[in-house]
Amino acid sequence: MAGRKAAMVVEKNKKVVLRRHVTGFPTEEDMEITVDTIELGVPAGLTAVLIKNLYLSCDPWMRGRMSKHEDGATVPASDFVIGEAMVNFGVGKVVGSTHPEFTAGDLVWGLSGWEEYTLVTQPESLHKIKHTELPLSYYTGVLGLTAYGGFTHVARPKKGDFVYVSAASGAVGQIVGQLAKIAGCYVVGSAGSDEKVSLLKTKFGFDDAFNYKSESDLGAALKRCLPDGIDIYFDNVGGATLDAALLHMRHGGRVAACGMISQYNLEERDGHGLRNLFYIISNAIRVEGFTALDWFHLYARFEEEMARYIKEGKVVVVEDVAEGIESAPAALIGLFSGKNVGKQLVAIARA
Amino acid sequence: MAGRKAAMVVEKNKKVVLRRHVTGFPTEEDMEITVDTIELGVPAGLTAVLIKNLYLSCDPWMRGRMSKHEDGATVPASDFVIGEAMVNFGVGKVVGSTHPEFTAGDLVWGLSGWEEYTLVTQPESLHKIKHTELPLSYYTGVLGLTAYGGFTHVARPKKGDFVYVSAASGAVGQIVGQLAKIAGCYVVGSAGSDEKVSLLKTKFGFDDAFNYKSESDLGAALKRCLPDGIDIYFDNVGGATLDAALLHMRHGGRVAACGMISQYNLEERDGHGLRNLFYIISNAIRVEGFTALDWFHLYARFEEEMARYIKEGKVVVVEDVAEGIESAPAALIGLFSGKNVGKQLVAIARA
Numbered sequence: 001m002a003g004r005k006a007a008m009v010v011e012k013n014k015k016v017v018l019r020r021h022v023t024g025f026p027t028e029e030d031m032e033i034t035v036d037t038i039e040l041g042v043p044a045g046l047t048a049v050l051i052k053n054l055y056l057s058c059d060p061w062m063r064g065r066m067s068k069h070e071d072g073a074t075v076p077a078s079d080f081v082i083g084e085a086m087v088n089f090g091v092g093k094v095v096g097s098t099h100p101e102f103t104a105g106d107l108v109w110g111l112s113g114w115e116e117y118t119l120v121t122q123p124e125s126l127h128k129i130k131h132t133e134l135p136l137s138y139y140t141g142v143l144g145l146t147a148y149g150g151f152t153h154v155a156r157p158k159k160g161d162f163v164y165v166s167a168a169s170g171a172v173g174q175i176v177g178q179l180a181k182i183a184g185c186y187v188v189g190s191a192g193s194d195e196k197v198s199l200l201k202t203k204f205g206f207d208d209a210f211n212y213k214s215e216s217d218l219g220a221a222l223k224r225c226l227p228d229g230i231d232i233y234f235d236n237v238g239g240a241t242l243d244a245a246l247l248h249m250r251h252g253g254r255v256a257a258c259g260m261i262s263q264y265n266l267e268e269r270d271g272h273g274l275r276n277l278f279y280i281i282s283n284a285i286r287v288e289g290f291t292a293l294d295w296f297h298l299y300a301r302f303e304e305e306m307a308r309y310i311k312e313g314k315v316v317v318v319e320d321v322a323e324g325i326e327s328a329p330a331a332l333i334g335l336f337s338g339k340n341v342g343k344q345l346v347a348i349a350r351a
Numbered sequence: 352m353a354g355r356k357a358a359m360v361v362e363k364n365k366k367v368v369l370r371r372h373v374t375g376f377p378t379e380e381d382m383e384i385t386v387d388t389i390e391l392g393v394p395a396g397l398t399a400v401l402i403k404n405l406y407l408s409c410d411p412w413m414r415g416r417m418s419k420h421e422d423g424a425t426v427p428a429s430d431f432v433i434g435e436a437m438v439n440f441g442v443g444k445v446v447g448s449t450h451p452e453f454t455a456g457d458l459v460w461g462l463s464g465w466e467e468y469t470l471v472t473q474p475e476s477l478h479k480i481k482h483t484e485l486p487l488s489y490y491t492g493v494l495g496l497t498a499y500g501g502f503t504h505v506a507r508p509k510k511g512d513f514v515y516v517s518a519a520s521g522a523v524g525q526i527v528g529q530l531a532k533i534a535g536c537y538v539v540g541s542a543g544s545d546e547k548v549s550l551l552k553t554k555f556g557f558d559d560a561f562n563y564k565s566e567s568d569l570g571a572a573l574k575r576c577l578p579d580g581i582d583i584y585f586d587n588v589g590g591a592t593l594d595a596a597l598l599h600m601r602h603g604g605r606v607a608a609c610g611m612i613s614q615y616n617l618e619e620r621d622g623h624g625l626r627n628l629f630y631i632i633s634n635a636i637r638v639e640g641f642t643a644l645d646w647f648h649l650y651a652r653f654e655e656e657m658a659r660y661i662k663e664g665k666v667v668v669v670e671d672v673a674e675g676i677e678s679a680p681a682a683l684i685g686l687f688s689g690k691n692v693g694k695q696l697v698a699i700a701r702a
Binding site for chain 2: 263
C-alpha cells in the first residue's frame, strides 16, 4: 500500500476572496468571486477534514480582518490574505477526513472558508452538530455561543433587571432579548427601521422598542422607555449609543460589550462620542468585552439549553438568507447599513 | 428633669466653605475659611454624634461636588452647598452622643465636615476605630476601603499577573502597588515626578516605574516596562493613560476604574482621548468602576487584613500632612497638579 495514492475526485471550487485591504466603509468591489479546483479528500500525510460548506455566517467582526494592520497590532484575528478565500464560522458536511473524530457525512460547524469546499487543517475548530432535527443554519447563529454566553456569563441577569439591547433585531440581539424575557427581565430594544421595531415587539417579545433613526436624542429615548434606568446594556453598536447608555445605567449595572459596529468602518475611532465612561466609577458599573472564542469549553451545555428553548418555542429565530455564494459580498456589506432583517447568512448548498 | 436643658459649652468652629460653584480648574479662592459657633453637645431630641475633627482626607472625588449639576444629573454625591462646610471622610473624636453605639471619647472615622466640630446626624456613616495603636491618620487612607477593595474585589489579582498602577505614589496607588507585591504580581507604576518614581521603587517595592511627564509616548513606555502586556490596570487617572493601557491589555485583562483625575477639571469630558475601548471586545477585557461606599459591609474584614500588613511591615505609608484647617483649600487644590507626595490629608487637631 505504501507509496500508492488513491485517485481523488477533483471539483471546481468557487470562492469569495479579498481583492484589496479596506479602509473606511467596505464595498462589494473589495471582494471578488473566483474559481479554482480542489481534490475532494485529504492529501496523504495530513490530519485534516475536507468540508462541503452549506451555510456561511455574515458577521460584522469580519470587517476588522479586511483591513491591513501593522505587525504587532492588537487585533482579534489575523488580516485576511488578499486573493485567498475569506474565513468565518459556517456549517458544512464532512466529505473526507483523516481526523479520528470526523467521518464523511458528519454535519459540523466551525471556522471554514468562504468557498464551496474547504480543507480544514485545524479540525479542533470544528464541532459536530448534535441537533440535526433543527434547521442546520441555526448553527451559524442562535446555536452559536455569542448571545447565550454574553448574556448569561457577562451580563448575568437577575429577575426584574431592566435590559437594553441595541441592534436588537440582529443575529445576537434577537436572541438576547428573548433570553432576557426567559430570565424575567424587562427588555427594551433599538433597531434602525420601523419594520424591525415591530418585529421586536411582535415576534421576539420585547417589552418596548424604538427606532434609533427617528430619535433626535438617544438619551431621551432611553429615559422614556426605561425611566428607572438600565441594569444591563447589551451593546452591539458602541459609539454614541454606548455613551447615552452609560449615562443612564443604574448603580451596579453591567455593559456586555459584544460589538461596536458603529466603529468598524471609521478611519479614526469615534473617540468624540465617548464622554461618559467617567460614570462607571460613581455608579460601580462593569463594562466587559467578550468573544465566543473564549467559551468553546462550555459549548455542550449552551447548545442543550438553547436547543431546548427553540423546541419549546421560547426562542424563535428570524434569518435573512442570501442564496448562493455569489451573493455573499453584498450580504456582508449590507450588515453595515442594516439591510439585513435578522441573522444574515448565505446558503451555498442545502446538503 | 423634664423640660430642663443642660447648659452646653459653646465653642468657635472654624470651617472651609465653598464660596461658589466651580467650572474647570478649581482654585483656593473658590473656598474660604469662616468661623461660627457650635454647642459642644447634641441638641435635645436628636439622635446624633458631635465630633471633634482631627484629620481631614483630601480626595480628588471632592472636585465633582464643587460643581453645580442639573437636577436629576448622574452624580456620585450631591453638590456642596455654597456657604456651608464641605464634606468628606475624616477621623475625629466623639465629644457628645445620643446614639447608643457612640460615647464621648470614642475615636471614629467616616463622613464629616471640613470644620473643627461637626454634628453628625447620620451616625451610621461613622465607624469606630479599632486599631488605636496605629497612626489615627491612617484611617483617612490606608485603612479606608478603596485600595484594598478595588484591588482584591475588582481587579482580582492572580500570582504572576502584570499590574500597572497610575498615580502610583498617591493615596490609593501606593497601597495597590504593595498589595500587588503581596499577591505575587509584577507591578509597574507611573507618577509625575522623578522624586515620586524613586519613591515607588525604593519605598513601595514597585518592580519598575516611570515618570509619565518625561515620556513622549505613553504606549511606548508601557511596552518598555511591560513587554508582555498588562493583566491589571488600576486606573486613577482616566483619559489618555487609560486609552494607552487599553491598547496594551492582555486577553482577559481587568481595568479597575478607581478615579479619572485627568477628567475632573475638564469643562467637556475628554472624549477625544478614548479611542481604544473597542479592544475590550476582542481581548475580553473587563473595565469596572467602584467606590468604597459599596463595601462598608466588608469593612471589618478589610481593616483586620490591612492592619496586619502594616504591623508586619508589608505595607508602608507615605502621607503628605498639611497642618491646620487654614491649609485645607491649598492642600485640596494641590491634588490636581500632583503637588502632594503620598496621601494628602489635613491635620486639624491631634487629640
